[in-house]
Amino acid sequence: MRPGERIKLFKAVFAPKPDEKILFLVDIPHDDIRDSAAWKDRREMAQEWYSTFREMGAERGFSVVILEYDATGQPSAPIPQEVVDAVRKSNLVIAMTEFSATSSLVPICLAKESITRCASMPAVERRMEETAFRANYIEVQVYATAIERMLNNAIAAEVVFSTGDTFHIDLRNRVAKSESGDCSRKGQFINFPSGEGWKVPYEATSEEIYKFGESKTEGILPVSYDEEIVKYIIKNNRIVEVIGTSRKAEEMLIFFAENDTRRNIAELGIGCNPKAVITGNILEDEKVGLHIAYGMSSHLGGKVKSDVHQDICYSKGCPVEGTTLTLVNSDGSKTELIRDAMMRYDLLK
Numbered sequence: 001m002r003p004g005e006r007i008k009l010f011k012a013v014f015a016p017k018p019d020e021k022i023l024f025l026v027d028i029p030h031d032d033i034r035d036s037a038a039w040k041d042r043r044e045m046a047q048e049w050y051s052t053f054r055e056m057g058a059e060r061g062f063s064v065v066i067l068e069y070d071a072t073g074q075p076s077a078p079i080p081q082e083v084v085d086a087v088r089k090s091n092l093v094i095a096m097t098e099f100s101a102t103s104s105l106v107p108i109c110l111a112k113e114s115i116t117r118c119a120s121m122p123a124v125e126r127r128m129e130e131t132a133f134r135a136n137y138i139e140v141q142v143y144a145t146a147i148e149r150m151l152n153n154a155i156a157a158e159v160v161f162s163t164g165d166t167f168h169i170d171l172r173n174r175v176a177k178s179e180s181g182d183c184s185r186k187g188q189f190i191n192f193p194s195g196e197g198w199k200v201p202y203e204a205t206s207e208e209i210y211k212f213g214e215s216k217t218e219g220i221l222p223v224s225y226d227e228e229i230v231k232y233i234i235k236n237n238r239i240v241e242v243i244g245t246s247r248k249a250e251e252m253l254i255f256f257a258e259n260d261t262r263r264n265i266a267e268l269g270i271g272c273n274p275k276a277v278i279t280g281n282i283l284e285d286e287k288v289g290l291h292i293a294y295g296m297s298s299h300l301g302g303k304v305k306s307d308v309h310q311d312i313c314y315s316k317g318c319p320v321e322g323t324t325l326t327l328v329n330s331d332g333s334k335t336e337l338i339r340d341a342m343m344r345y346d347l348l349k
Helices: 001-014 036-060 081-088 102-110 126-130 137-152 247-258
Strands: 019-026 063-070 091-095 117-120 155-160 165-168 178-180 189-191 196-199 218-223 230-235 238-243 266-272 290-295 309-313 322-329 334-339
Touching: 001 247, 019 036, 019 081, 036 063, 036 126, 081 102, 102 117, 102 189, 117 196, 137 155, 137 178, 137 196, 137 334, 155 196, 165 334, 178 189, 218 247, 238 247, 266 309
Parallel strands: 019 063, 019 091, 091 117, 117 189
Antiparallel strands: 155 165, 155 322, 165 218, 178 196, 196 266, 218 230, 230 238, 266 290, 290 309, 322 334
């Protein structure tokens, strides 16, 4: 992406204004958290974006700083308090990190009297300037809004995976949301590159279960780890069993036993960025189509807080594909939103 194109993108998405304070966040390796070539390049990319923003700031009258902090080592683990304090004092925060800071940034944006808007870009790669960043974000907004509307009209979703496994997701009692690449107003939060709608499944927390009963989310969630399939057995919206004989299966069994909140099914997400491609990078993969997450849901409109929020992507080209996703609507009708592991954009126009 040429400098002029980058500036055009920044103005369209972030609309920085005179006298605003812009903060770039970059996490750095330390101790047992090892560096990588991709992570190093991301830090260099952050410096390039920072430099471009400084040039813009010199013309438009806003200030830009970059802040490094020790990486947390887990996606959506809490960021250091001094970083939180700096975020609260900033108008626009762009987090180009290795480990997602989303769960810490969202509450700041949504807080009463917040002055802050944030873009979280965990594991962003320079090559995305030639793919997902080049989307027509006016078009993406149309798609994302349509998905939000459809999810809000749905009481359940039925997924069939390429493994033959099936998964029923209870979508009652939650409000769907979407993001389309607009981060121009205080209180907003986006993942960038953008383009998705999502809904937290009904979790049947202690204050809900007496009124609405148990969650009906159940089935099998197949996950590929280094070409080996581990299967998570889901009942009542929770991972209750891990099936597999590999070392990874044993590791995940221990992982879920260490913190019970990690077992929560936290998100049904549907990406809608036509320029996004599958490469194995979750930040972009999830914008292609179907993704399902476990762990924390409170930052997305759910009830469960956890130390992790982990997305699993199932679009065409992923190791395991979500062959079909069918929404069960409130009137009993059904809408096949994903067919042959691909988004049906014709339904979103």
